Amino acid sequence: xxxxxxxxxxxxxxxxxxxxxxxxxxxxxxxxxxxxxxxxxxxxxxxxxxxxxxxxxxxxxxxxxxxxxxxxxxxxxxxxxxxxxxxxxxxxxxxxxxxxxxxxxxxxxxxxxxxxxxxxxxxxxxxxxxxxxxxxxxxxxxxxxxxxxxxxxxxxxxxxxxxxxxxxxxxxxxxxxxxxxxxxxxxxxxxxxxxxxxxxxxxxxxxxxxxxxxxxx
Numbered sequence: 001x002x003x004x005x006x007x008x009x010x011x012x013x014x015x016x017x018x019x020x021x022x023x024x025x026x027x028x029x030x031x032x033x034x035x036x037x038x039x040x041x042x043x044x045x046x047x048x049x050x051x052x053x054x055x056x057x058x059x060x061x062x063x064x065x066x067x068x069x070x071x072x073x074x075x076x077x078x079x080x081x082x083x084x085x086x087x088x089x090x091x092x093x094x095x096x097x098x099x100x101x102x103x104x105x106x107x108x109x110x111x112x113x114x115x116x117x118x119x120x121x122x123x124x125x126x127x128x129x130x131x132x133x134x135x136x137x138x139x140x141x142x143x144x145x146x147x148x149x150x151x152x153x154x155x156x157x158x159x160x161x162x163x164x165x166x167x168x169x170x171x172x173x174x175x176x177x178x179x180x181x182x183x184x185x186x187x188x189x190x191x192x193x194x195x196x197x198x199x200x201x202x203x204x205x206x207x208x209x210x211x212x213x214x215x216x217x
Contacts (some may be wrong), residue, residue, distance in 0.1 A: 002065055006048075010082045014044050044082040052076045093117050095128065095191050097200035100156075104206040107162050110169075113155045113191045113200060122153025128193040130166055132159050132178055135186035135204065144192065145176035159189060161207040185209055 051070030055063050066078070093116065100110040115126040129144030145166045149155050156169035159178075168174040178187075185207045192199040 002063055006066060007080065007082070010044060010046060014082050046078075046080050046082060048078040049075050050078060052078070093123070093193075093196045093198040095193065095198050095200040097189075097191050097203060099203060099205070103203065105208045107160070107208060109159045109189070109205045111157050111159070111189065111203075113149075113157075115149050115153045115193065115196070115198070122149075123196070124149055124151045124153050126153065126193055127195050128155060128191050130155070130157050130168075130176070130189075130191050132166055132187055132189050134179070135188055143176070143179070145174060147171070147174055155191070159187070159205060 048066070049072075051067035051074050053065045053067065055065065096114045096116060098112055100112055101108070103109055113128070113130075115123045115128065117123050126149045127146065128149065129146050131144045145157075145168065147155055147157070147168050158167045158169065160167050161178075164178045166176045166178070187205050187207065188202050189205055190200050190202040
């Protein structure tokens with residue numbers, strides 16, 4: 001095995017770890033709610049004890065080969081540092097939206113949204129709109145509920161099927177009725193910021209189905 005192949009393998013593994021951590025920062029509800037700490041790996045110090053052989057390749061020049069099965073007395077120590085290369089670095093402003101409760105057959109579905117800038121840091125005071133719309137509706141979208149993010153770039157809100165409204169946590173003055181007070185059970189929820197031209201993923205939720213009354217005997 002070539003040394004360059006080992007280096008690439010370590011770099012890919014570290015990059016996958018960095019990408020997974022980045023995904024968790026956007027999707028993990030406990031992290032976004034400041035209830036969980038995530039640790040990242042900046043660099044990886046590798047110390048190998050392997051056999052080495054240097055050959056002169058006509059095409060590639062000098063090639064360093066590694067042999068992990070060689071006898072211990074013939075092994076050499078190899079040390080190197082691996083720096084990760086993010087697979088999908090954040091380059092634009094994004095809005096991470098995660099449900100904090102089950103999304104099916106519950107009276108109230110709670111959400112946490114976080115506005116993250118291109119530099120990876122939350123944006124406090126960002127103006128966003130919260131939307132809830134029946135699934136399958138085409139054309140003009142429903143009117144959103146406008147709110148600004150808190151000092152940590154976050155918003156917490158509920159879709160309350162009992163009140164048929166979108167409610168902002170700890171803000172009794174902010175409320176938006178759902179666009180249709182009917183028997184619709186399937187909804188789509190998302191957050192969008194016009195001033196930042198950024199939006200969240202769309203999340204499907206389901207209102208509880210009314211229990212059927214027993215038929216008269």
